[in-house]
Amino acid sequence: MEFWKIDRILLNFLEEDVGFGDITTESICRGERAKAVFLAKEKGVCAGLDFSIRIFQLLGDVKVIRAWEEGKEFKKGDVLLEIEASAEVLLKGERTALNLLQRLSGIAFLTREFVKRLQGTKTRLLDTRKTTPGLRYFEKYAVRMGGGTNHRFALYDMVLIKDNHKRIAGGIGEAIRRVKERIGPAYKIEVEVESLEELEEALSWKVDIVLLDNFSPQMVREAIKLIGGRAEVEVSGNITLDNIKDYAIEGVDYISSGSITHSARWLDISMRVL
Template sequence: MDFSIKENILIDKIVEQVLLEDIGTGDITSDSIVPYDLKAKGIIKTSEEGVVAGLDIAHLIFKKLDPEIIFQEKIKDGVKVARGKVLAEISGSARTILKGERVALNFLQRMSGIATITSKFCQEIKNLPVRIVDTRKTTPGLRILEKYAVLMGGGYNHRFGLYDAVLIKDNHIAVAGGIKSAVNSVRKQISHMIKIEIEVENLSQLQEALFEKTAKLPKIEFIKPKHSIGSNTITAMQSGMFFGYLGLTNELIRRFKRELGEDSVVVATGGQAELMGNESKLIDKINPFLTLQGLRMIYEMNKL
């Protein structure tokens, strides 16, 4: 692992904490049965195929317990391996090996699991102009290791914490009274070097975010453009919004029909129902009041 001094200190504390949690005042089983001077050898191998992550942590765990332990890595983190592959060989004090094995395996299993599932996600989108990025929804205390595992699986790290990037979400927007107010408040408080991201929930919020985050472009109206290729920045964004949303709608309908049957009737409702309904050949009917009619039916069924 190639970490900064701060990150290495954090990892060191994690290892010390987990060893204290598991060993406490000592391994009363091994210390009672295994002679203190008995030497042993062991191997760590995979039980199924996957992407390896956490070997450096496993190494550090054994070295913390006994600096004389020999830990030889047979593979590097980030490599995909088959079932039964030997990842490392350990030799030294039998007591030390028995004390550290469970903690080391716990980290290897968790981190390799994260790396493996990340790798699978990355394979699914390898031909698309997108990335698999992690979040802050990590195991408390283990974020640095879990984010490292995402990297080993081919993913990318998002912000590490609340301090290194701005992410304006629904609660911030609600408190501020809108995206414009939220962005303006942030700009007054932080350096212009810090990235600002906005999490939007609908097209109107996207339009407002584009207005606030770009060079103060006019608000972009969500209508069908005259041409798919825009003649300027505004019409190009308009085209991307309209045809992107139309493509998303059509793909969802195709998937629904595959699951529910090709004879399913597709009804468009909601704020953009007429716009999408008139453009998509997969939509059978347009009913802007479908939700209200459904609520009325539910009410009538339950009012007795």
């Protein structure tokens, strides 16, 4: 995304919090300059610190003294950021900058935990479109910082035929036929299948990727044999930290999980004026 577009979104975030002005800060501050640190209260993975810094910069002149590396793990007590600016800039930007950093670092940390479970396999972790409205770019960025891989960003950059598409078209074959008729080979076609019978039908239409939805590990193994390398394979549905390794079977290219974005816990990070 272009920098000016990111700035526009960040300015909207500030507008939500600052609005017509910070009546407390503007009443107290008298032009003082101050230093502040972002302090980690628990372990995590850094994601979004650059956006947090930019939030302060949009409010005024800021000197960055030190900053943690994006994608790097941190522990309780680590100083993630030290900056110097006017006290007014620091206090006005504090909550917005922290909210974004806490949210994105939480996603990166949970993603990293999932990725660690896949070490030693050839399977990659994918995110989904189950993101907070208005935060998709940032949350998918956090997934990358955690070591995950982005699936399609939105509805316009890839074909994914799901259960409701099949119902509307009257079947999986007709849904695929309509897509191929409309767009030809311009985009990869992925089809969600819920049974081995649907899988066979999808493969007969020479799709690029099949998504095995809510298959058991044993069913995944049967599906892999049936596919025989004719399409890439994604597995999804009720994937957890406890069972993800069971699905990282030879032949599974991707495992997708919406939980890494929609269920990630905010991390505890605070700002302290020195």
